[in-house]
Amino acid sequence: MATIGREVRPVSYPRGEVRASDFRVVEVDLRPPRPGEVLVRNTWTSVDAALRLRLREEAPPGYFPAFPLEQPMDGIMTVGEVVESHADGFNPGDTVWHASGWRDYALVEAERPALGGVGTLTKLDVRGAPPQAYLGPLGANGLTAYAGLQVAGLREGDVVWVSAAAGAVGSLVVQLAKIGGAQVIGSAGSADKVRHLVADLGVDAAFNYKDGPLPDLLREVAPDGIDVYFDNVGGTHLEVALGALRRAGRVAICGMISEYAAPKPPPGPGNLMLAVTKGLTIRGYRASYHTHLLPEMSRRMGTWLREGRIRHRETVVDGLAQAPAALAALLRGDNTGKTLVRIEDLPHREGVAHRFDQRQS
Structure with a gap:
């Protein structure tokens, strides 16, 4: 049985402030994963100011390419749970990060580099930190x-x-x-x-x-x-x-x-x-440019989080459809700390922003 997913797609490039009308949410049928691929149910997706650079007809030279209109927005960090795997080293239930965000399900090729290597599919250890921390201080x-x-x-x-x-x-x-x-x-x-x-x-x-x-x-x-x-x-x-x-x-x-x-x-x-x-x-x-530092950074940052020497605040918006509004708010300066979208459907809470201070204990 095919999985039905939802994707946020740009339909026009913003002129000035990002607006909800510049995007639409599309339902798509996802095929089963092929050899070397996994199907991931995304749970958290990142919202970053630099996404605005890709919401143009042309992104700055040397940067990641502009998002094509009416296409899924590849190249946005997200975390989720593996639902089905045809790739060595990944099993159903694993928590992973990858770069196919602003959608609730994603087919991800396990060994394909993404975002210069930062967004390549990676299994995460969530025993000492919540999954979304890998979109912030641990990512x-x-x-x-x-x-x-x-x-x-x-x-x-x-x-x-x-x-x-x-x-x-x-x-x-x-x-x-x-x-x-x-x-x-x-x-x-x-x-x-x-x-x-x-x-x-x-x-x-x-x-x-x-x-x-x-x-x-x-x-x-x-x-x-x-x-x-x-x-x-x-x-x-x-x-x-x-x-x-x-x-x-x-x-x-x-x-x-x-x-x-x-x-x-x-x-x-x-x-x-x-x-x-x-x-x-x-x-x-x-x-x-510095992916070689990622293991060192993750180890040291994890220690500082557990010791309480690093604190991080999250601005959380509920609902996949609210991702454009979350980006607009970030660009206006309405956020503090890391802006995240919690993807699970929560109709009674969708669109509500929450702020959390995170300190690992």
């Missing part, structure tokens, strides 16, 4: 944060500024930098997020970038400048960081959310000559 977000501080050459005693510090990656970066012996400054877009950064995540100082001129806000908390800037935002934030960096400062560019939905690319920093005069290092990167 691609954790790898992005962990690798980024290596890219930045973090040293004990550094003064580090992290933008979008209450987001899925930024919230991990600030805590990893503290573990590494840095003085950490976080910026975010609301008073609640600033309180979360200080009270829950232990940053040394935090500010709401909407509260005044950004150079003044940063100068108040870092009067002597910074050594490292971890960039999730780009635009004005990057320009201000270049001005605040001390000699031989470093920038790790993880993302530029300020540009994702911009109708045209904003101008670059007007003070880039400071990279020459100060001897700065500016390096962009992606998690898929």
Whole structure:
């Protein structure tokens, strides 16, 4: 008997804000898995700001390709349970991650690389962590944060500024930098997020970038400048960081959310000559460039989670059909921590956002 699944498909590329009308949910008949494939019932799927880059006619050069209209959105991390397996090493009941998200069932080829290797079908150990943690601190977000501080050459005693510090990656970066012996400054877009950064995540100082001129806000908390800037935002934030960096400062560019939905690319920093005069290092990167660090990151992050040294908050939306609304909310800055969609059908709860603080005991 064929399995009937549902998929969220884009029907138009958003102009400005992501809207529900840019997508539709389609029912599809799934064939049985062929040799080397597994059928997975997805339970949690990821919502990431960078998906907006693929909701264009053309994605940025060198990035993952744009999502074709009227097609399933391949390349979104998700976790689920194996229902049927014709692949060695995978059995019904196994919890796995893969990159066929925003659907409730997926046929996955076991050995086919996905998302540069980060999203290749992988069996997960959920004895010490809930499955959805593998979409956050134990997965691609954790790898992005962990690798980024290596890219930045973090040293004990550094003064580090992290933008979008209450987001899925930024919230991990600030805590990893503290573990590494840095003085950490976080910026975010609301008073609640600033309180979360200080009270829950232990940053040394935090500010709401909407509260005044950004150079003044940063100068108040870092009067002597910074050594490292971890960039999730780009635009004005990057320009201000270049001005605040001390000699031989470093920038790790993880993302530029300020540009994702911009109708045209904003101008670059007007003070880039400071990279020459100060001897700065500016390096962009992606998690898929650093898959060799995944086992090390997972082991160390798992330990820190169990010890309570790493905390992570989840913004959870119920219902597969609500994935576009969850993405729109994330891009507006309405989320804190990792945004997730819980896929199981829960009619009485669908569309309701929940927030959870997760600490492994």
